[in-house]
Amino acid sequence: MIPAIARTKPNDPPWIHPRAAYVHIPFCAHKCGYCDFAIATGKDDRIDAYLTAISREIALLGGVQQIRTLFVGGGTPSHLSVGQLAHLCSILGEWLPVQKGGEVSLEANPESLTREKVKLLADAGFTRISLGAQSFSKGTLKSLDRPHDPDAVREAVNLVKESGLVVSLDLIFGAPEQTIIQWQTDLGEAIRLGTDHISTYGLTYEKGTPLEKRVRLGMVRPVGEDLERAMYAEAIACLGGAGYEHYEISNFAKVQKRCAHNEVYWANEAHHGFGMGAAGYVGLSRDLNTRDLERYIRLCSQGTRPVFQSETLNPRERAGETMAQNLRRIEGVETGRFLEQTGFDPQILFATELERLVVQGFLETNPERFRLTPEGKFVADSVIERLMRCV
Ligand code: SF4
Secondary structure, eight states: OGGGGGOOTTSTTTTTSOEEEEEEEEESSOTTTTTTTTTHHHHHGGGGHHHHHHHHHTTTTSSOOEEEEEEEEEEEESOOHHHHHHHHHHHHHSOOOOEEEEEEEEEGGGGGOOHHHHHHHTTOOOEEEEEEOSSSOHHHHHHHOOOOOEEEEEEHHHHHTTTTOEEEEEESSOOTTOHHHHHHHHHHHHTTTOOOEEEEEEEETTTTTTTHOOOOOTTTOOHHHHHHHHHHHHHHHHHHHHTOOEETTTTEEEETTTOOOHHEEEEEEEBBBETTTTTTEEEEEEEEEEEOOOHHHHHHTOOOOOOEEEEEOOOHHHHHHHHHHTTTTTOEEHHHHHHHHHHOHHHTTTHHHHHHHHHHSSEEEEEEEEEEOOHHHHHHHHHHHHHTOOO
């Protein structure tokens, strides 16, 4: 069978033919208590084999893929040694060249980012580094099982800024025992450091993680809903006041510093996904790679795509997904673009529920678009869930 990937053409619209690629590097120095990602710890002796497997998986597409955005995430890509990072850069340069003016990002953890690695990345054409800071409070970092200390975050931000790359910080709110004062301090410190882009995530207790287990055993008490809501409101007020554009539910950017790669996801456009556990969306088909490291390496070495699950959504399901992703953006859902992309007029497809959500004050709408109101941002998940029931 011809893989769906081979059926798209560069002139196809961006929701059919991918202009973005995600590459997953699963290796981490240790497992954080809240982590539910596809990761591998204590397997550093497999990094070289994994990089070779990545190059084979990309090569299985049948040729070089010119793209506009590339995101290397994890795991902890910065956990790779300088030599391994150089190997990765040469694979990416060969198989996934990014067009001029495109965006190339790498996720890094503060404790494993060195001056040498940043220079190598900048020389290889990376344009931004996304740092998993999470907090500037020693107590919060400890409760999340993060191995770095606040000074390591400051040093990493300065390293990236000195190299001229865009720096983005991930911050978590709603961690156990975290107070609103600590959260205000985290936001203030991220602003003071001159961070270009800030992603704020409410902590979730994913089933099966050590932190969720500690909650079940009564060893850890999650913060209340009211406090979590107050923290999110604080992020919006504080970052907005400091000149950051709130362009997606969880994301804030200085002028021209939005993450173009993530905007592809929120537009529900096509993208490649390479590596263990990576998800791709190509030619209207969604593929999910195996999360088993050895299986991933073995399948790629045999010349077989390491896909664990593949599905093609029907048109209504695709419309529902497009709405769910678009609504995360502060500009919301554009009626004309949605119609072109999905074949459905969203003002008709979601008509009944849209009207209710407008009356309840969670959505605002006009003939061109609909989007979340300030109140709607606090209950975005339930708004999206209600609209999804229409398809
Ligand atoms: S560093 Fe990130 S990916 Fe690795 S274990 Fe911690 S949260 Fe998970």
